[in-house]
Structures are given as C-alpha cells and as structure tokens.
Amino acid sequence: MDSMEAMSFIPFGDKETFKEALRTTLVKRAEHFDQFERIFALHFCHLEETKGEGGDDERLFVRFLEGQKALEKTGLSLSPLARALLGGEGPLLERMVLKAAREACLEEMEHSLQLGSYLRRMKEKLGYLEAVKELETLVQRLEGESSEPQSIPHLKHILQRNREGLQAMLRRLARSHLERKGESWRRGLSSPSLLDKSFWSLTQEEIGEMRREVAILARKLKLKVAQVDRHSMRGRLNPRKTLRRNLGTEGVPFDIVFREKKRRKSEVMALCDVSSSVWNASRFMLNLLYAIQDQFDRVRSFVFVSELGEVTSFFERLQPNEAIEKALKEAPIRYHSYSDYGDVLLEFQRKYLKDVNSRTIVIIIGDGRNNYLPTRSFVLEELRERCRKLIWLNPEPRTMWGTGDSAMSEYGPLCTLVEECRNLRQLSNFVEKLIL
Numbered sequence: 001m002d003s004m005e006a007m008s009f010i011p012f013g014d015k016e017t018f019k020e021a022l023r024t025t026l027v028k029r030a031e032h033f034d035q036f037e038r039i040f041a042l043h044f045c046h047l048e049e050t051k052g053e054g055g056d057d058e059r060l061f062v063r064f065l066e067g068q069k070a071l072e073k074t075g076l077s078l079s080p081l082a083r084a085l086l087g088g089e090g091p092l093l094e095r096m097v098l099k100a101a102r103e104a105c106l107e108e109m110e111h112s113l114q115l116g117s118y119l120r121r122m123k124e125k126l127g128y129l130e131a132v133k134e135l136e137t138l139v140q141r142l143e144g145e146s147s148e149p150q151s152i153p154h155l156k157h158i159l160q161r162n163r164e165g166l167q168a169m170l171r172r173l174a175r176s177h178l179e180r181k182g183e184s185w186r187r188g189l190s191s192p193s194l195l196d197k198s199f200w201s202l203t204q205e206e207i208g209e210m211r212r213e214v215a216i217l218a219r220k221l222k223l224k225v226a227q228v229d230r231h232s233m234r235g236r237l238n239p240r241k242t243l244r245r246n247l248g249t250e251g252v253p254f255d256i257v258f259r260e261k262k263r264r265k266s267e268v269m270a271l272c273d274v275s276s277s278v279w280n281a282s283r284f285m286l287n288l289l290y291a292i293q294d295q296f297d298r299v300r301s302f303v304f305v306s307e308l309g310e311v312t313s314f315f316e317r318l319q320p321n322e323a324i325e326k327a328l329k330e331a332p333i334r335y336h337s338y339s340d341y342g343d344v345l346l347e348f349q350r351k352y353l354k355d356v357n358s359r360t361i362v363i364i365i366g367d368g369r370n371n372y373l374p375t376r377s378f379v380l381e382e383l384r385e386r387c388r389k390l391i392w393l394n395p396e397p398r399t400m401w402g403t404g405d406s407a408m409s410e411y412g413p414l415c416t417l418v419e420e421c422r423n424l425r426q427l428s429n430f431v432e433k434l435i436l
Contacts, residue, residue: 002025003021003022003025003026006021006022006024006025009021019040022036022040023036023040038172076134076137076138076141078131078134078135078138079127079130079131079134080092080096081093081096081126081127081128081130081131082130082131082134082135082138084096085131085135085159085162085163085166086135086138086159086162088158088162088165093165093166093169094169096126097122097126097166097169097170097173098173099125100122100123100125100126101122101173101174101177103125104118104121104122104124104125104399105397105399106118106122106173106174106177107177108397108399108400109174109177109178110198110200110201110422111178111198111200111201112178114200114400115174115175115178117400117403117404118174118400119170119171119174120403120404121400121403121404122170122174123170124403128166132163135159139152139155139156139159142155194206194209194210194213194424195213195423195424195425195428196423196424196425197423197424198422198423199280199281199284199395199422199423199424200280200395200422202280207280207283210284210424211287211321213424214284214287214288214291214424215291217288217291217424217428218288218291218292221292221428221431221432221435222292222294222295224432236258236259237256237257237258237259238257238258238259241257242255242256242257245257264359265295265296265297265359266296266297266359266360266361266388267296267297267298267299267300267357267359267360267361268289268296268298268299268300268360268361268363269300269301269302269352269355269356269360269361269362269363270285270286270289270299270300270301270302270363270365271302271304271308271344271348271362271363271364271365271366272285272286272301272302272303272304272365272366273303273304273305273339273364273365273366273367274303274304274305274327274328274331274335275305275339277367277369278365278366278367278395279328280395281365281393281395281421281422281427282303282365282366283324283328284424284427285363285365285393285421285427286301286315286320286324286327287320287321287324288427288428288431289301289431290315290320290323291320292431292435295435296435297359299312299315300312300355301315301327302348302352303327303328303331303333304333304344305333305334305335305336305337305338305339305340306333306334306337306338306339306340306343306344307332307333307334307337307343307344307347308333308344308347308348308351309331309332309333310352311323311326311327311331314326314327314330338371338373339366339369339370339371340370340371340373341366341368341370341373341375341376341407341411342370342373342374342375342376343373343376345376345377345379345380346376346379348379348383349379349382349383353382353383353386356383356386356387357386357387358386358387358388359388360386360387360388361387361388361389361391361434362383362387362389362390362391363391363392363393364390364391364392364393364415365393365395365421366392366393366394367394367395367396367406367408368392368394368401368406368407368408368411368412369404369405369406369407370405370406370407371405372405375407375410375411377407377410377411377414380411380414380415381414384414384415384416389416389417390414390415390416390417391415391416391417391418391419391434392408392411392412392415392417392418392419393419393421393427393430394408394418394419394420394421395420395421395422396420396422397420397422398420
C-alpha cells in the first residue's frame with residue numbers, strides 16, 4: 001500500500017525516482033538491497049534510460065506501444081521469446097531463462113572455461129537466434145507500413161537494449177551458478193572427495209594429492225588383477241601331473257593339478273589431447289596407464305593439439321610423473337594452437353596405422369571439439385576395422401557432446417566404446433574394465 005501511494009507522487013518516466021520510491025517502501029533490511037537491485041532489473045528492464053536526442057521515456061514508451069499495435073496490423077506471428085523481448089517482460093524472460101538453464105543442464109558446469117559453451121546451449125534452448133530474426137522481420141515490415149517512420153529508430157533501440165538485457169541475464173545466471181558452486185566447495189557444504197572432483201576444477205595442490213591417489217588406485221588394481229588371475233587363468237585338468245603328485249596317497253587325487261592358460265596381453269596406444277581444456281584428464285590417464293603398464297604387452301603414448309607427437313620414449317627413460325611433465329611441455333608439437341582432430345587422425349593414419357593390429361587397443365582422450373574443421377572421421381572407421389578396441393574417453397558431460405563445435409556425434413558411433421571421464425573415479429572404473 002505504501003508503494004502504491006508513493007507512485008501517485010512521482011512521474012512514471014523518471015526511472016531513478018521510481019526505483020528509489022520502491023526501494024524505500026519495499027525493502028526493510030539492508031541485506032536485501034542486492035536482491036532488490038536484481039529483481040528491479042528483471043522486472044523493469046524495458047524502462048532503461050535512453051541517452052541522446054529524443055530521450056523522453058514516456059514518449060518512447062508510447063511509441064513502443066504503438067509498435068505493438070502495428071504488430072497486430074502486420075499479421076506476423078511471433079514466438080513467445082520474441083513477444084517477451086518486444087514487451088521487455090522481465091519476469092517472463094527470467095522464467096524462460098531458468099527453464100532453458102534446466103534443459104541445458106547448467107548445474108553440470110564446473111569451470112569458467114565452459115561458460116561460452118553453456119551460454120550457447122541456453123540460447124539454443126531459448127530459440128534466441130530465431131526470435132532475433134522474427135524481430136528483424138517485424139521492424140522491416142513496420143518500416144514499410146508505419147505512418148510514423150520517425151518512431152522506428154526508437155523501437156530498434158528498445159529492442160536492442162532488451163536483447164542485451166536478456167544476454168546479461170543469461171551471463172548473470174551462469175556466473176552466479178559458478179560462484180555458488182565454488183563457494184559451496186570452499187565452505188565444505190557439498191565438497192566432493194578427490195576421486196569425484198572434476199578434472200576441470202583441480203588446484204595445483206590437489207594435482208599433487210591426485211598423484212598419490214593414482215598410486216593407491218594402481219596398487220588396488222594390481223591386487224584385483226592378481227586375484228582374478230588365480231581363478232580365470234586356471235585351465236583344464238592335467239591328469240598326468242595330478243597322478244604324479246598323488247602317488248603318496250596311492251593315486252587318490254587329493255591334490256588336483258590344472259593346466260595354466262597363457263595370458264594374452266594387449267598393446268595400448270593412447271592419444272591424449274593436451275589443449276588447455278583437457279590436459280588434466282590426459283595427465284591422469286597416462287599416470288594410471290603407466291602405473292599398471294605390466295598388465296599390457298606395451299604402452300605407447302601420443303599427445304596432440306593440432307599436431308601429433310609420440311612421447312613413449314619419455315616414459316621409457318624417466319619416472320612417470322617426470323615423463324608426464326615433459327610430455328606436456330616438450331613434445332614435438334605446437335601446444336598453443338587450435339585443436340584439429342581431423343589433421344591429427346590423418347597424421348596417425350599416415351605414420352602409425354601400420355603398427356595397429358588385432359591385439360591393439362587404441363584409446364583417445366579428448367573433448368572432440370574440432371573448431372568446426374574437417375573431422376576426417378573415415379580414419380576412425382579404418383582404425384576400428386584393424387584394432388581390437390577403439391575407445392574414446394571424453395572429460396565433458398554427455399549433455400555437451402555434439403553441441404557447438406563438438407564432433408562427438410560423428411566420432412562416437414564409430415568407436416567400440418565411448419565413456420564420460422570427468423574425474424578420477426570414472427577413469428579408474430574404466431581402466432579396471434580395460435584390464436579385467
């Protein structure tokens with residue numbers, strides 16, 4: 001009631017006075033001022049000030065309403081988002097943005113490097129580009145039919161501001177999600193164990209701790225392999241050895257001897273993307289593979305960004321951690337370039353395809369983001385035909401595969417197995433399946 005009475009004493013077109021009147025009458029505690037600012041911006045985003053000539057807000061708003069009436073005359077059918085942008089309807093836009101965030105699985109975003117991808121995904125869910133085209137068509141139609149052509153520039157300006165307001169709303173929501181997630185981890189409200197923490201969000205201290213976790217996991221995996229081998233490597237009954245061993249019991253077979261199966265070890269070829277968005281996943285994959293390398297006939301490792309370089313020799317003459325640091329800095333490739341999976345696959349085909357056979361497991365660790373360059377997916381088809389298994393480990397959430405410049409929708413179906421690999425637990429689960 002106080003705010004409604006205050007409205008009768010102030011001009012509606014004076015935004016600052018209007019805002020101060022609402023703040024004075026509605027906000028009772030100082031800690032609620034920030035919330036008031038956010039809600040006011042959402043509800044009254046179409047009342048932004050216009051600078052320069054002809055900047056009288058009330059006249060602009062009247063002309064804007066006339067533009068809405070002209071919409072009815074044009075007979076154009078606008079999408080809900082286009083209508084909300086045309087009307088500057090802050091509350092409706094906020095609801096639409098929140099729905100788009102849920103559909104885009106914004107809660108899975110874990111690092112600021114993912115911000116651009118999730119913003120694009122939310123815009124796709126909103127139908128933002130289609131709405132912008134509809135509004136451009138509307139303005140063109142009004143320019144040809146309006147009886148007041150001088151009002152069109154003001155209408156364009158208002159639409160531009162409302163589009164900017166929507167984009168700011170999307171950015172605010174995404175950034176606030178990141179801040180909340182970071183704050184909850186700092187306070188320990190939802191702190192994941194190191195095994196479950198995303199590779200994206202590891203600090204330098206946690207990388208050191210993670211190495212110790214890898215060593216522990218490797219020991220556990222070796223123990224599990226040994227236990228499985230005792231049972232799975234048992235072959236058929238060996239009658240001759242059984243009789244010989246039981247001569248002391250007059251041939252009664254108290255001690256049965258079985259033939260041993262020969263373990264057929266595989267060769268692993270690991271191709272690791274070491275661009276900034278993926279290198280932590282590649283680091284720990286190599287760390288874990290070399291910690292259990294005695295389970296394979298041989299492990300060959302390669303790193304790439306836009307070029308492919310073999311780094312197996314580093315691991316043959318250095319300790320794994322030292323070799324990994326060297327591989328991430330001194331391989332014969334350009335580290336500071338755009339990812340180009342197509343060229344990397346072609347280079348692997350040209351130089352190393354001859355080494356792939358029915359005992360080879362090829363593992364690719366990368367997000368599949370190819371910067372809209374040619375994918376050369378036919379190389380994967382040829383690889384799959386020659387190797388025992390073709391496996392792709394992706395450190396991005398599954399919901400992000402195939403969005404933007406991701407080529408996973410093309411690469412994935414050509415692989416034997418495609419796994420999400422965002423943390424050490426997922427990585428160790430995969431390696432366990434690989435060796436058991």
